[in-house]
Amino acid sequence: MSELKEVNGVIIRANGTHEKKLFKQLSDYTEAVQGAIDAVRLYDYNGMEVGCMYVDDEGLLKNSQLNPLASAISFLFGNTPHLVGNVAIVGKSDDEGYDTDIPGYLLTLIENISAKQEA
Numbered sequence: 001m002s003e004l005k006e007v008n009g010v011i012i013r014a015n016g017t018h019e020k021k022l023f024k025q026l027s028d029y030t031e032a033v034q035g036a037i038d039a040v041r042l043y044d045y046n047g048m049e050v051g052c053m054y055v056d057d058e059g060l061l062k063n064s065q066l067n068p069l070a071s072a073i074s075f076l077f078g079n080t081p082h083l084v085g086n087v088a089i090v091g092k093s094d095d096e097g098y099d100t101d102i103p104g105y106l107l108t109l110i111e112n113i114s115a116k117q118e119a
Contacts, residue, residue: 008101009090012073014065016115020107023090023099029054032088035062042077042092042106049092050077051106052099059085069114073106 004025011019011032023029029037035056042051053074056064064085073089075081089110091100 005098007090007099009088009099010102010107010110011086011088012067012070012110012114013086014067014070014084016069018069018110018114021088023088029088033059033086035059035085037088040074040079040083040087042074042079042089044077050103051089051091052093053083054088054090055083056085059083069110072113073110 004023006022006024009021009023011021013019021028021032033054033056035058037054038057040053040055041049042053044050053070056062062085067083067085067087070083070087071081074083089102089106091102094100
């Protein structure tokens with residue numbers, strides 16, 4: 001992940017709020033999750049990748065707060081339902097391995113079920 005393409009995504013905070021974000025560089029991801037990042041891939045019911053969540057790699061060790069909204073989305077898309085701290089969500093990887101923009105339907109889902117949008 002040394003070179004990144006700019007992608008549109010969302011930060012979901014542990015308090016249930018979200019913020020749209022343009023991720024330009026690695027530090028944008030680490031700043032969003034407040035730590036070193038680890039990828040959690042999101043898959044549809046056919047096993048096709050639809051997105052990626054970046055989480056704090058040491059969130060559990062830090063005793064970070066449970067993130068119910070991110071946990072629910074993770075579970076819905078085939079993963080563990082126990083995520084902590086802030087998460088960054090972007091689209092699936094392209095053919096070159098770069099992240100893509102968050103899909104519209106995933107953004108709409110987050111906007112409709114989050115507590116409120118942060119400015």
